[in-house]
Amino acid sequence: MRSVDNSELGRWRELDSIHVLRLLAEHVKEDLSFHPRSSHLTTRWHVHVAGHDWEFLCTGPKFWDVRMDCGGGGAVDLVMHIYGLNFKAAAKLLKDMGL
Numbered sequence: 001m002r003s004v005d006n007s008e009l010g011r012w013r014e015l016d017s018i019h020v021l022r023l024l025a026e027h028v029k030e031d032l033s034f035h036p037r038s039s040h041l042t043t044r045w046h047v048h049v050a051g052h053d054w055e056f057l058c059t060g061p062k063f064w065d066v067r068m069d070c071g072g073g074g075a076v077d078l079v080m081h082i083y084g085l086n087f088k089a090a091a092k093l094l095k096d097m098g099l
Helices: 006-014 017-024 073-081 088-098
Strands: 027-030 042-050 052-059 061-063 071-075
Touching: 017 027, 017 042, 017 052, 017 061, 017 073, 042 071, 042 073, 071 073, 073 088
Parallel strands: none
Antiparallel strands: 027 042, 042 052, 052 061, 061 071
16 A cells, blocks of 8 residues: 555545544434533434444544543544554555545
8 A cells, every 4th residue: 555645644634523434334323312511513423333333422523432432533543443453454444435
């Protein structure tokens, strides 16, 4: 795989986490009963991907895994978190997806 340039990294860093989840997941459902405490832009999503059920809070490119009590920001972090991949493998997956 060729190296990742800064423009690609920047684009992946800014991708909306919900957009990435929709591309990765077999099932995605927004929890419409969720009322955020701090940012009114935060939404909660129930997701089935990679054989597991996940519950994420999403605000733009940032995500928080409610069940594992950790999160990150950007498409690379999200792919690494869900699939347990290193940076290089996550970047390859994103490239293969056409992102």
